[in-house]
Amino acid sequence: MxxxxxxxxxxxxxTERDGHRVAFNTVFAEYGIEFAWSVEGYSEALKTAGGKERLQVLLTPEFRRQHGISDGEVDSLVTSWHTRKTEVFVAMLADGQLxxxxxxxxxxxxxxxxxxxxxxxxxxxxxxxxxxxxxxxxxxxxxxxxxxxxxxxxxxxxxxxxxxxxxxxxxxxxxxxxxxxxxxxxxxxxxxxxxxxxxxxxxxxxxxxxxxxxxxxxxxxxxxxxxxxxxxxxxxxxxxxxxxxxxxxxxxxxxxxxxxxxx
Incomplete structure (x- = not known):
């Protein structure tokens, strides 16, 4: 066969530029994180496969200091952000945006x-x-x-x-x-x-x-x-x-x- x-x-x-990138940025805004992936910045982020893995790379010690994120929060935040991002992304699909x-x-x-x-x-x-x-x-x-x-x-x-x-x-x-x-x-x-x-x-x-x-x-x-x-x-x-x-x-x-x- x-x-x-x-x-x-x-x-x-x-789906990447106008789908996943936008959904991630929506989640950052919802969580009060003053950061958004630009079109060019997300192109660089895509060198890491997987949304959770991309977030892990984003959450450097410097990023965590700038946004008041403790080391112990990283894993739970990655899970929460990625789950919410998936919800936003699926809703975008349902709306016919992609x-x-x-x-x-x-x-x-x-x-x-x-x-x-x-x-x-x-x-x-x-x-x-x-x-x-x-x-x-x-x-x-x-x-x-x-x-x-x-x-x-x-x-x-x-x-x-x-x-x-x-x-x-x-x-x-x-x-x-x-x-x-x-x-x-x-x-x-x-x-x-x-x-x-x-x-x-x-x-x-x-x-x-x-x-x-x-x-x-x-x-x-x-x-x-x-x-x-x-x-x-x-x-x-x-x-x-x-x-x-x-x-x-x-x-x-x-x-x-x-x-x-x-x-």
Whole structure:
């Protein structure tokens, strides 16, 4: 059996700049913290995978002194802030503030119809991932997905743990699965799990090194829509306006051939 595994943030929807960042800043304001992540500042924060981990990095000794936070409060504050941030973020999705990225629902439906397993492997919280997935593909198709997220693993991307967990959970070999990612650390995580990758760069990741992916495009696109920007295509099939299941099959074949010749 084959499988198609999606990252969540930046892949299903472009959620980081106008979603998670805004939700975090809302929480800071609610807790009386005179700090807000700028667009540029959050780009730097995204080098750390996982929302809780991002908060841990933010709460330096200097930050704690400036905001009157004791050392003993850090863990409980991180948990409280992250829980509240997830609530705010889910409400933003429900309000339709974060549109789905092109082609995700179409490609997932095509794979499901062909009998492929579907999964999401993300470092975000389960509640956020479920909300984004349902928002993007609809409740019916979302039930076809297996979710792996947040606290399912100890080591976040670029460690391969979340993808290894997903492979074990859906009982698929790396040679039979393809990942859709948007970031350098995501591509590195998937490749470390020996998985071929399609990369669709997002707001924050257009300048990142996505060269580990076998296909790199600006989005998954829609048939009849605008032509895609294609910087890498190892499927050996032309990509014009949409990435379709045949491209994924071609990438799998190309990856298997590469492994056989020792690439």
């Amino acid at each position: 084959n499988a198609l595994i999606f990252d969540c943030d930046g892949v299903l929807a472009d 549109p789905p990225r092109p082609g995700v629902r179409r490609l997932a439906a095509e794979a499901a119809e062909a009998g492929w397993s579907l999964a999401v492997a993300s470092t975000s919280a389960h509640a956020s991932v479920r909300a984004v997935l349902k928002h993007v593909v609809g409740a019916d198709l979302a039930r076809s997905f297996t979710l792996f997220a947040g606290d399912d693993v100890k080591q976040k991307k670029p460690a391969p743990d979340i993808y290894l967990r997903a492979l074990a959970g859906i009982e698929v070999l790396p040679s039979d699965a393809v990942v859709v990612e948007d970031s350098e650390i995501g591509v590195r995580a998937a490749r470390a799990a020996a998985l071929p990758v399609i990369a669709t760069w997002s707001t924050y990741t257009g300048e990142e090194d996505l060269s580990g992916a076998g296909i790199v495009v600006d989005s998954l696109g829609e048939p009849g829509g605008p032509h895609l920007a294609v910087t890498t295509n190892r499927s050996h099939l032309p990509i014009v306006d949409a990435v379709v299941l045949e491209h994924i099959r071609g990438l799998l074949t190309s990856s298997k051939v590469g492994q056989e010749v020792g690439e």
